[in-house]
Amino acid sequence: SSELTQDPAVSVALGQTVRITCQGDSLRSYYASWYQQKPGQAPVLVIYGKNNRPSGIPDRFSGSSSGNTASLTITGAQAEDEADYYCNSRDSSGNSWVFGGGTKLTVL
Amino acid sequence: QVQLVQSGAEVKKPGASVKVSCKASGYTFTGYYMHWVRQAPGQGLEWMGWINPNSGGTNYAQKFQGRVTMTRDTSISTAYMELSRLRSDDTAVYYCAREEAIAAAVGLDWFDPWGQGTLVTVSS
Numbered sequence: 521s522s523e524l525t526q527d528p529a530v531s532v533a534l535g536q537t538v539r540i541t542c543q544g545d546s547l548r549s550y551y552a553s554w555y556q557q558k559p560g561q562a563p564v565l566v567i568y569g570k571n572n573r574p575s576g577i578p579d580r581f582s583g584s585s586s587g588n589t590a591s592l593t594i595t596g597a598q599a600e601d602e603a604d605y606y607c608n609s610r611d612s613s614g615n616s617w618v619f620g621g622g623t624k625l626t627v628l
Numbered sequence: 629q630v631q632l633v634q635s636g637a638e639v640k641k642p643g644a645s646v647k648v649s650c651k652a653s654g655y656t657f658t659g660y661y662m663h664w665v666r667q668a669p670g671q672g673l674e675w676m677g678w679i680n681p682n683s684g685g686t687n688y689a690q691k692f693q694g695r696v697t698m699t700r701d702t703s704i705s706t707a708y709m710e711l712s713r714l715r716s717d718d719t720a721v722y723y724c725a726r727e728e729a730i731a732a733a734v735g736l737d738w739f740d741p742w743g744q745g746t747l748v749t750v751s752s
Contacts, residue, residue, distance in 0.1 A: 550735030555673075562723055562745050563673065568738035569730070606673050610735055616689055617663065619673040 524552075524607055524620035531626040532597045540592045540623045542607030550610040552590035554583060557604045557622075566605075567592055594625075602627045630654040632724050632743035639749045645712040648746045650724030657705035658682040661727040663739060664698065664709045666720040674720075678727065679707055714750045721745040 524544040532538035542552055551570070555563035565574050567583035580595045590609070594601055607620040635649040650662065664676040677688035679698040686698045697710045707724055723745050729737035 551733075551737075553738035555739070557673075562742040563725075563739075564742070565738055565740040568728075568740075569733075569736050574740060608673075608675075608739065610737075614735065615687060617675040619665075619675060622672040 524609060524618055526605075526607060526620035526623045528621065529624045529626070531628055532594070533628050534599065535596055537593065537595045538597055538625065540594075540605050540625065542590045542592075542609075542620045543588055544609065544618075544620075545588055546609050546612045546618070547585065547588050547590050549612070550614065552583070552585065552607045552609045554581075554590075554592045555606045555608065556601075557606065558602075563606065597625075597627050599627050601625060630726070630741055632726065632741055634722075634724060634743040634746045637747040637749070639751065640714050642715055642750055642752055644714050644750075645710060646714060646748050647708055647710040648722050648724075648748070650707045650709070650743050652705045652707070652726070655726075657700075658702055661729075662698075662700070662707040663725045663727055664696075665723045665725055665739075665742075667723070667745075668717070668720040671720075676709070676722075681707060711748075714748075716750050719748065719750045721747050 554567040556566045557563040566577050566581050571583045582593045584591045604622045606622045611618045631653045633651045638646050640646050658681045661678045663678045679686050681700045700707045724743040725739035
């Protein structure tokens with residue numbers, strides 16, 4: 521399968537913890553990366569590999585993976601975390617890349 | 629700092645072609661694959677393909693094969709994405725994104741940074 525599946529929308533109370541998931545067969549073989557996109561802006565990398573954060577990404581962002589599911593966790597969500605989040609990985613062939621459909625995160 | 633700067637917005641008629649540029653700075657252009665991703669209005673991200681700036685080799689998503697051409701000019705550290713036979717559903721923001729990878733770990737790769745995006749509008 522070349523698909524990655526994400527929940528379309530998730531909400532979290534300010535300061536609470538939220539997990540955004542990404543499911544796909546290719547995740548059993550390849551790592552996922554996660555991107556944050558705010559309205560009118562280009563995507564920004566927030567997590568790559570097992571659980572790596574680029575410089576400048578707050579440590580409240582973390583990643584994990586088990587079987588065919590990758591997860592992005594925000595511990596202590598802030599108002600500025602409200603955005604769309606996309607997972608990405610190679611497809612099962614390993615020769616193409618695929619994005620999940622995206623999850624719109626609302627911070628209440 | 630590592631930066632990708634794309635060309636400006638384009639308006640094209642159906643059936644025409646568009647060529648978007650992506651100028652890289654702050655790193656060795658030939659050392660990293662460049663990917664192209666598009667996003668239709670209100671929709672998600674869609675991977676289009678990559679170019680190896682060192683060799684010029686390409687790999688296109690099946691959906692775009694026959695319509696997309698990715699090239700590069702190493703003398704000016706610029707990658708290009710040309711899409712032909714444009715249709716109204718090609719209206720989207722087109723992004724370039726540099727691939728980073730750990731060579732020793734298969735499938736450990738990610739996109740960073742991204743260009744600012746180029747809006748291509750296809751309308752008669």
